[in-house]
Structure formats: C-alpha cells, structure tokens
Amino acid sequence: MSQDEFDADAVAESMLAYLGLPDEPAYRPGITTHLASARGIAAGLLALPMDDEAEPATVFKP
Secondary structure, three states, rough: OOOOOOOHHHHHHHHHHHOOOOOOOOHHHHHHHHHHHHHHHHHHHOOOOOOOOOOOOOOOOO
C-alpha cells in the first residue's frame, strides 16, 4: 500500500484480528469512518514543518 492509498476496511480487519476483538458487522462503518478521520488528522499534523531539535513543551499554559 502506497502512502496515498488507505484502505480503512483492511486496517480495521487486521487490527480487529490482532487485538482479538469480535468483528461485528454493525460496527464496521463506524470503525472505518473513525480510522479515515484519524488518518486525516494525523496527515495534517505530520505535514507541519518541524526541526529535528524540536522538543515538546514541558508546561502548557493557556
């Protein structure tokens, strides 16, 4: 699978098997929708330019 291809159904199937969870057909649409949404959020975060020396903030203040 290339970086541009994403098969949420295949990911769900493999993760359900890996985690030993039952594959409930009624839940599959919600699972795949969530995976596609999470992938979109992650892609946006990973696209941000960041230096190798960047460190997470130790204290978050509003």
